Amino acid sequence: MTVNDICKDIDAEVICGDTSKEFCGVYVGDLLSRAMSHVECGNLWVTIMSNVNVAAVATLTEPAAVILAEDVELQEDAFKGANENGITVLRSPLSAYEICVRLHEAAV
C-alpha cells in the first residue's frame, strides 16, 4: 500500500513530499527520543509534535510518512527540514487514536 492510498481514509492533506512511497506498519508517539528508537523505516509515524526536531527524527528513522494529528501546524523550520530531506508529511484533523482506527479499517 502507498501513502497516497490512505490519505482519503484519514482525511489527510499533503504538506510536503512524495506520497507514492510504499509503507509498512505504524508507530504512534510524541516523545521524540523514544520515537527515534522505535519508528521503523517505512512506517507511518503519527504524532502531534510539529517542531524542527520531528523532521530531524524522521530523517534518521526514515518513515514513509509523518502524519500530524489534530490539525497541528507544521512549524516553518520543520517544513524546511522535511522538504530538504525528502520527508513526506501529512496532516489530519483526526486524533491519533482515530487515525489508527481508520488505518486499521483500511486493513493496514
Add this chain to the structure above:
Amino acid sequence: MDELSLYVLDITMNSVRAGATEITVELREDGKWLDFTVSDNGCGMTREQLAKLENPFFTTRKTRKVGLGIPFLKMLAEMTGGYVKITSVHESESSDHGTVTMARFGCDHIDFIPLGDMVETVKALIQGSPEINFVYRHSNDKGEVYLSCAEMKAVLGDIPLNEPEILSWIGENLREQYKGIGIV
C-alpha cells in the same frame, strides 16, 4: 530519554568529544528549579557553530547528518518553563577555551521528567574516560554531594579510576553522600 540523567550524560559526552581534560558537572535544586551546568576546557565552538547549535540539521558528527542532543535538551527545558544557555570560547580565540552548557528545568511542571540515577551516570562517565578530571556536585537545601577525580588521583597515584574496585567504591561513596542530602 525519559530521565534527566541521560541528558546530563549526553551533554557531558559532548565535552569528552571536544577533547576536554577537565569537566565539571553541577546540579542545583532549590525546590522550584533544577539547574544543571556542564563546564569544560575542550576545544570550544566558533560563533558560527554556536549559532547553528539549536538546529538539529547541524552536527559535528561525521557518521550522520542530524544532531539532536542540544535540540532535545532545549525542547525539554522549555517545556517545563526553563531554558538552555550555552557559552563557548573556541581554541582559535583564546588559550582559555571551553564550553559551558546550562539547562534549567521547572521541577513543579507537569512535563518535568525524573532525574534518574546520577550515581550510575557519574560512574559511567569515569569508566569511559578515567583520564579526565571530572568534578561532580549536586546540591539542595540539605547540603552537597561532591566528587573530584583529581583529588582521588592524588591519593591513588597510578591506579586508574576505572578499576572495578575503585568504581564500586565511588558508587558507594556517592550513595552515602546522597543519603546525607535526603536523596536515596
